[in-house]
Amino acid sequence: MIEGAGIRVQDVPDGLTATEAGMWQAFRNGSEYDLRDGDPVVDDPHGGRPWGPERSVRARIVAWLLLDGPPALAGRVSSLKLTGVRITDTLDLAGGTVVPYVELKGCRFEKEILLPEARFTTVRLVDCSVPRLEAARVHTEGDLHLARCRFQGGVRLTDAHIGTDLMLNQAVVHRDRRGRSISADGLTVGQDLQAEMLESYGEFSMRSAKVGVSLSLRGARLTNPYTRLALNAPQLTVERTLYLTPAGVGNPLQSSGTTPARGTRVQCFECRGGIRLDDGRFGDAVDLDRARFVLDDDQELSLRRVQTPELRFLGDRPERGKVILSGARIVNLVDRWTSWPGLGDLHMGGFAYENLVPQDAFPLARRLEWVAAATAEYNPEPYERLAAVLRNSGEDEDAREVLLAKQRRRRETLPLAAKLWGYAQDWTVAYGYRPGRAAVWMAVLWAAASIAFSHASHPPVNKDGHPAWNPSLFALDLLLPVIDLGQAGQWRLSGAWQWLSTAVILLGWILATTVAAGATRLLRRN
Secondary structure (H helix, E strand, O other): OEOOOOEOHHHOOOOOOHHHHHHHHHHHHOOEEEOOOOOHHHHOOOOOOOOOHHHEEEHHHHHHHHHHOOOOOOOOOOEEEEEOOEEEOOEEOOOOEOOOEEEEEOOEEOOOEEOOOOEEOOEEEEOOEEOOEEOOOOEEOOOEEOOOOEEOOOEEOOOOEEOOOEEOOOOEEEOOOOOEEEEOOOOEEOOOEEOOOOEEEOEEEOOOOEEOOOEEOOOOEEEOOOOOEEEEOOOOEEOOEEEOOOEEOOOOOEOOOOOOOOOOOEEOOEEEOEEEOOOOEEOOEEEOOOOEEEOOOOOEEEOOOOEEEEEEEOOOOOOOOEEEOOOOEEEEEEEOHHHOOOOOOEEOOOOEEEEEEEOOOOOHHHHHHHHHHOOOOOOHHHHHHHHHHHHHOOOHHHHHHHHHHHHHHHHOOOOHHHHHHHHHHHHHHHHHOOOHHHHHHHHHHHHHHHHHHOOOOOOEOOOOOOOOOOHHHHHHHHHOOOOOOOOOOOEOOOOHHHHHHHHHHHHHHHHHHHHHHHHHHHHHHO
């Protein structure tokens, strides 16, 4: 008998090393098998200190335990709990069904882990060094934890199904031969996917992935200097919120929705490379609070056709690259003017939002710059959308200013004659959006014409039956193109006075036409 374990020596198969025999016994007992030395430098699985045979087990013995291991001792539940162990060769569990609970902490794998189409209850790898994890179509009933692990050749989780949570917090993942750090296309996660403080060097691909609750990339750093995209996640579905926000650095991480305590060092989300979230569906929000995007000229933060109740665009302004919101549908747009890129680097064709919730000061002049930045070539749609949102929120004056800005922007695209006519409308009644100007111009012109005509020679057309000369009524009769006050046709002017009367008539027609256009727009808006 082995003291304290209740296991007979003959229960351990022949051919096992002493280290493997100890692992075998711990498996049946359901206890942790800890081979750490006690020196943090030596025990570091990512360090350069070699681990000898006294800390090494063969991968095929680990696979034997997990796929066809011995029964547990009476009153025990068999499980594989390894700490500080070196696993030699390739751990191959492809297509297998693993019933025991698996937890490996601070372990070092010599070669890759193969889990394609394997089935587990819960798997926890914490702070392990792994050359590569190949887990396409893996299925877990519970969690898959890969926290603080380092993968030198990437992670593949294509079409994997995780029953509850997928944890990648503080993991470090380097790219594979195809340039991808994490391949998770078609991934399904029952609850949360947490990749907080993740370091990804390559493309993180999550095309058509589904997350049952929230996807957190708080404090993550995604870097891909090799291709255009650092995060490639079109058609991503997240039932609640996508977080690209800061995390509080500590142990444990002060994140996951909590506000870091005062004095805590905060690490913001940072992406060096393009982000593609096209056609994504997010049940609560997309949160970009204090996110930092470092893009090349040909790279994009692409949110084409995204649908979410709230977009929190509160990150740092990208110095280069483009922000694309074409076709996106948002209810609440929470933003700062300092977060948006400049002229030509913002595209909002077909971008629909219902409410603006600006953070900090966001005056109308800045909002108009925001729209202008999105329309390097004239496009009326962003102006009309902004005016409609402002009007619906009761800011009618601001809405009129937006529509006036739209007309002025349109004027620059017109031929010379139409452009001059546009300037006339702008100077007089501001395209009808400031109708009070018409009364001022009419009054000024009437007064000036009345004074001028008071000095004019005015022989009557008909010596009998003409009304008394009234220069004010005469000027008003010329100025109003439709109304006949009985003065204009009764007096004969000649020379310069005739030219003056013609000019007053033309100016009257221009003012009247402009006022009519403004009234039409007013009626249409109402």
